[in-house]
Amino acid sequence: MKAIKITSPFHAEITEVPKPEITAPDDVIIRVTSGGICGSDIGIYNGTNSLATYPRLIGHEFGGIVEAVGPAVTGIEPGSQAAADPVLSCGKCYACRIGRHNVCRNLEVMGVHRDGGFAEYVKVPAKNVHLYHKKLDESLLGLAEPYTIGAEICKRAQIQAGDQVLIMGSGPIGICAMQVAKRQGAQVILSDLVKERLEKAKSMGADETVLVPEENLEERLEQFTDGEGIPVVVDTVCTPASLEDAVRLACPAGRIVCLGLKDQPSKICMADITKKELTIVGSRLNNNCFGEVIAGFEDGSLNPEQLMTKAYHYTDIMEALTMITEHPKDVLKLVLKFEG
Ligand SMILES: [Zn+2]
Ligand SMILES: [Zn+2]
Numbered sequence: 001m002k003a004i005k006i007t008s009p010f011h012a013e014i015t016e017v018p019k020p021e022i023t024a025p026d027d028v029i030i031r032v033t034s035g036g037i038c039g040s041d042i043g044i045y046n047g048t049n050s051l052a053t054y055p056r057l058i059g060h061e062f063g064g065i066v067e068a069v070g071p072a073v074t075g076i077e078p079g080s081q082a083a084a085d086p087v088l089s090c091g092k093c094y095a096c097r098i099g100r101h102n103v104c105r106n107l108e109v110m111g112v113h114r115d116g117g118f119a120e121y122v123k124v125p126a127k128n129v130h131l132y133h134k135k136l137d138e139s140l141l142g143l144a145e146p147y148t149i150g151a152e153i154c155k156r157a158q159i160q161a162g163d164q165v166l167i168m169g170s171g172p173i174g175i176c177a178m179q180v181a182k183r184q185g186a187q188v189i190l191s192d193l194v195k196e197r198l199e200k201a202k203s204m205g206a207d208e209t210v211l212v213p214e215e216n217l218e219e220r221l222e223q224f225t226d227g228e229g230i231p232v233v234v235d236t237v238c239t240p241a242s243l244e245d246a247v248r249l250a251c252p253a254g255r256i257v258c259l260g261l262k263d264q265p266s267k268i269c270m271a272d273i274t275k276k277e278l279t280i281v282g283s284r285l286n287n288n289c290f291g292e293v294i295a296g297f298e299d300g301s302l303n304p305e306q307l308m309t310k311a312y313h314y315t316d317i318m319e320a321l322t323m324i325t326e327h328p329k330d331v332l333k334l335v336l337k338f339e340g
Contacts, residue, residue, distance in 0.1 A: 081131065084124045192211070193213060239260070
């Protein structure tokens, strides 16, 4: 079968690899129909993803049609549409034992630490397979994973109906988090530097948007919250300065979700944390969020068809990578299609 391999930074190739076979009783083979290209795939391609090793079959956002299941698998029938959770954990470490397997000490993410789903077929443990119940366009089957990132953010922020949320950054993660927060009854204001990205967010349900270089974010937050200040801040911009902004902007008793993987420090004033008794939490990958996301796809509150900017045949991977690199403002999520 064919698969997309990054052999070393800046070297991507369509390669022939053995088709996976059932070897463990709980194996499931998925015929991949589509996958979403993520910033971290770009990072593996251009050598800036410090977690990746080479050569690597990339792709952690993928889905398709169940092709075959191992003898111990129940409830997953061949022919079903499915999404795959790329998070693999040990089940034994502290994080796993307390139900936080997405930060397992021995964490492996398909497409990053081990081979992923940008291939014609992929093998996934049954517990990582999540079925769609309503038929979805095959090009969208890989887009549950980016929404699970949004669902994890909302879980970590303990978002509840009526909460007011600032999401800094209107890229795919910001928009997925916005739609999940809206689904949970929150009011969401998004900020970004790019007008087109904010227009997209608005069309997908954001209550308000703030174009940062032209508008005063603090003033807009004052208006948005009737002078209360913003209780939840999600930082998808992920620079040292954006985390400083989040700590400054959050109101007393506020919650901040941090997503960045950079190792540069932020200058955060401890008094801001103490005096406001802020809760600052990290959010990584997803912890069993696929069920919620698939429910959102099926009730129409989450719109993967609007997240997808364009679909490419997988053999045009270089064209897709070029599009993302050269026109980042015009791209929300590119999809690779694997059928045929
Ligand atoms: Zn991703
Ligand atoms: Zn573990």
